[in-house]
Amino acid sequence: MTTIALDCMGGDHGPQEAVAGAAALSIERPDLHTILVGDAAQIGPLLDSMTYDPARLSVRHTPHFVGPEDVPREALAAHPDVSIAEACELVAEGRASAVVTAGSTGAAILAAARRLGRIPGVRRAALAAVTPTEQRHGPHGDPFALLLDVGATLNVSSRDLVTFAIMGSAYAAAISGNDRPRVALLSNGTESHKGPPEVVAAHAVLAELGEIEFAGNVEGLDIPRGSVDVVVTGGFIGNVVLKMLEGIGEVIADLASDAYARKFLWRLGLTMLSSGIKQIEAVMDWESYGGAPILGFCQPVIKAHGRSRSGAIANACKVAAKAARSDMVRTVERAVARLPVPEEEEVGS
Amino acid sequence: MSEWGHVYRWDLDKTYLDTRFEKLSRMVKIAFESAEEKVNVPGAAALLRELSSETAGFSPARVTIVSGSPTQMRKVLEEKLALDGITWHEFHLKPQWKNIRRGRFRAIRDQVGYKLPLLLRSRTKISQEVKETLFGDDAEADAFIYSLYADIVAGRVDDQEMVRVMKAVGAYADAIEACHRSLRTLEFARSDAVERVFIMLDKSTPPAFFGPFGSRVVPVFNYFQAALVLFADGHLDARSVITVTQAFLEADQHTPEELANLFQDVVRRGHLPAHAMQELGMAVQDEEDTPPQTREVVWACVQRFVDLADERRYDPPKPPEMDYFAILEHMKKH
Structure with a gap:
């Protein structure tokens, strides 16, 4: 079973859509376990009003989150346990394999950099997007x-x-x-x-x-x-x-x-x-399309659109699971290790 | 009269037996299945065996089965229960053929007019201090019937209200009269005789649907959750919980992580007090022959417990002020 840490709090629709997406996923995909990260006082009643499989869902409570108006760095400094940071922490602890968030991209990058770390050799993260062709x-x-x-x-x-x-x-x-x-x-x-x-x-x-x-x-x-x-x-x-x-x-x-x-x-x-x-x-x-990856971290981080409804959240979790099961991070690590040493590093070394 | 320590009342279809008869072909197949072919709801047999086993320090339990299955299935169902090692003291089946013969077509589907008179009559055979735990499912009106029964026994619903409710659900006059007869001889409990009502969520009904029934009704997704609550209520010891847990790990192929999620779900919904978890954890550690996988379950449960931080609550099984007519409307809407 692949476990996804889902930040339920950051999206434009609050926890409602994230919880609905995870509940639907718990029925549809028995191979996935989703940890709902956020305010349990809000998540619980939402979940109880839906059809879900409790064997494939759990809750990690934290009352704090980075809202759309917050400055990510300040929000994380004020509350180190904001939901996106806790989601990353679950991955860092090895209890989950990937993070999904519909919240602030800046906060996701910051939290992932602090808790997950970058792939050796990768100096900057990249946010990817899928574009129709x-x-x-x-x-x-x-x-x-x-x-x-x-x-x-x-x-x-x-x-x-x-x-x-x-x-x-x-x-x-x-x-x-x-x-x-x-x-x-x-x-x-x-x-x-x-x-x-x-x-x-x-x-x-x-x-x-x-x-x-x-x-x-x-x-x-x-x-x-x-x-x-x-x-x-x-x-x-x-x-x-x-x-x-x-x-x-x-x-x-x-x-x-x-x-x-x-x-x-x-x-x-x-x-x-x-x-x-x-x-x-x-x-x-x-x-x-189920969200876009923030690449460069040691574990997959998927950023869903802020306006994501339940379907998009569920798709983002599926993409995250696929990324987690792949050898993506190791592949990047191997390829980056073979890169020529850049001039500025040569000068400094 | 008071030889019983506790009474467990069970429904059979979808509560004890995994009888999915949504399709006609499946319904026909079930009718002709042998006892060996019948499949249990996961964990049901293990839990009922543990509840009815004679454990030192526990008074013997009385097991009553009230099923909507037709009387023609008695032999095969009794064989099935015997195969599972279940001992019962009362076993009622629905006289469907008799209903058809007498043109009582409403009675074929009506569960209130069938189960309530039987439950009340059964209660007349038990002294007032004996408590009960009831098991049903979300496919029929079990939460409604059991709550009504509990409130009648506790004296919160008088005979006039009982009649109004039974008429509202279309019960026949003889069913109402049968309830009246039992009420005349019933020794009213000084306190609530029905401690808990477990509702197996066979149809995956959202738990919030049962909110109006109060914390006495515990919707469960499987019997591991029920075993935990029964431990907290003092009806199972740690050894029995380990047995039920093992049944899920071995026969039903649940992983320790999945069971821990189920544990957190029942804690989060307010049905399990924190001290029960601590007591169970310590007892499992103390049991020398606890299987390693069960220890894994306990560890994962501790983790899930910590994950909820201060957002844990416990709602003791308290009967709410029930408006049965409003609940009927609530049920119709769903």
Whole structure:
């Protein structure tokens, strides 16, 4: 049985959706055990009003949590036992194998760094996101690719980009069953000399490394096309790209509903296209992807969207279990150990 | 009259026997099953054996079975109980064929009009100081019937209210009259005779559904949870709890972690006092031949207990002010 530590308190909907997701999972997946971390006084009555299997659920009480308005560092300093820290602690103690949270990303990174530690050789964490793509990926034909980092590390070095590429490759292999995912760096041209210095330097290292299936550079338009399985960039650019993709998706949906309301002919056209639109909606539905990993820590940490409903939480727990059962962390560790020692370290040593 | 230390009343289908007859084909199969083919609800046989065994220091227990199964199944059911090593003192089955013959079609489904008169009649044979623990499930109206029975015996529900409730559930006049007859001879208990009502959550009904029945009713997901509460109530010793625990670990393939989760669930819901856990833990440690896996269960339980920190509560089995008509509405809504 794989045990997941679920931070129930951080999401926009409070513990309600997290508890509902875990309750549903306890019935659906007898191979998983979820520890509900948070205020037992709130979690208990919610759980009791649902259908659940108590053999696959338990509660770890802590009254404190990092709210949406809190500054993560301050919140953790004020209450070291906030729910995300307790969830990480359960993993550190060996009682759980992965952490899932819909709460603050900053708090998750901070808590994971303190309680779980980084994989040896990994200096910065990377937040990954799945983005819907035109092309399918891996043996299961997944309609999405992995984009990282989307906001954990704003200033990246070439070495950070290289480790992100290794981590993204290992995660995609573990979750999608794709033995050799194609990994590329995001740049302003496909040529190896294009892009800022850290991208050019990372390209040179990855081209020589041979640990992963490096596909060179890709441009922004390749992300929705899905020409590679993993796109690597720094947290600043990655976050802008992710938000832009989300924004475009929402604008298209708004335009379509506006068109539906305005003209009969457009309504007719949209109705005829409805099955196709539903397929697009299914591909764009982030709830079905089950959260994104924060990579770089010694145990898997999955960040579910703050607005996650129960289904998304349950999917995030399934992804976490899959990551925990895989050899992802060891794979990253082995690959990072083979990296050439960076110049700045050589100077310092 | 007072030779009994305690009375355990059990339902059979879905409480003791794993009888899932949602499909007609399964129902037919169950009707023709031999005693050897019948399957128990996990832990039920082990628990009932422990409860009815003659332990030094405990007065003998009286086991009463009131089942909705038809009388035609008596032979096979008695054989099954004998195979499980269960000794019973009363065994009632529902005269379904008689109901059909007499055109009493409401009675085929009605459980209140069937079980309540039998429970009350049985109570007339026992002296007032003898306490009871009742076992039912969430498939029928067991929580309702048992609570009503408990309140009638305790004198909280008078005969007029009893009649109104029985009429509300569509009980036949002869069933109501049978209850009246028992009430006339019933020696009213000075205190609550019914200590606990265990409801096996066969249909996975959310436990909160039973909130209106108060803390006397304990919804349980399996009989390991019931064994823990019965230990706290003083009806099982540590040795018996170990036996029931082993039944779950061996026959039903539960892991120590799963049992610890079940333990935490019953603590979290307020049915198990902290001191019981401590006493049980110490007693298990003291038992020299405690199997290693049971020790693992105890250790995992301690961990789950600590996990709840100060969010542990205990609600002693207190009967609430019951509005049976409101509860009927509550049950209809679900």
